[in-house]
Amino acid sequence: MWVQRTFQLPARSRGFHLVTRTIVDAMPEIDQVQTGMMQVFIQHTSASLTINENADPDVRVDFETAMNHAVPEDLPYVHTLEGPDDMPAHVKASMMGASLMVPIGSGKLMLGTWQGIYLCEHRDHGGARRVVVTINGE
Numbered sequence: 001m002w003v004q005r006t007f008q009l010p011a012r013s014r015g016f017h018l019v020t021r022t023i024v025d026a027m028p029e030i031d032q033v034q035t036g037m038m039q040v041f042i043q044h045t046s047a048s049l050t051i052n053e054n055a056d057p058d059v060r061v062d063f064e065t066a067m068n069h070a071v072p073e074d075l076p077y078v079h080t081l082e083g084p085d086d087m088p089a090h091v092k093a094s095m096m097g098a099s100l101m102v103p104i105g106s107g108k109l110m111l112g113t114w115q116g117i118y119l120c121e122h123r124d125h126g127g128a129r130r131v132v133v134t135i136n137g138e
Contacts, residue, residue, distance in 0.1 A: 003027065006133075007131065007133075008128040014126070016059075016118050034137070034138060035137055036104040038103075038134070041098060049096070049097060049099065067092050104137055
């Protein structure tokens with residue numbers, strides 16, 4: 001089985017947002033897969049995806065703090081046409097990545113107990129974000 005769907009995640013504030021449920025709800029075919037893989041790809045260069053802890057909301061705050069420390073906005077960037085948060089957003093997106101692979105088993109994502117899929121919004125006003133989700137399995 002192959003299923004591919006492109007859809008938008010609603011606009012979010014800058015930060016790290018759990019989107020596991022949104023993705024699973026958009027891909028009901030997961031239930032039919034006994035063994036397979038799901039790829040999630042974000043079609044943007046100033047937002048990214050990652051998998052990390054899904055329980056304690058402090059993790060999301062700490063992620064934003066750490067990324068802002070690692071990639072500050074006040075560096076002398078050359079690409080500044082789209083505002084001071086744009087180039088740092090590109091750097092953060094490259095560091096974190098545009099794509100995830102998650103195994104599927106017995107009709108469920110095989111995420112660990114405390115794992116969730118995050119949309120990492122690196123812009124102050126990034127807008128809705130398009131993702132392509134592809135499922136392959138049997």
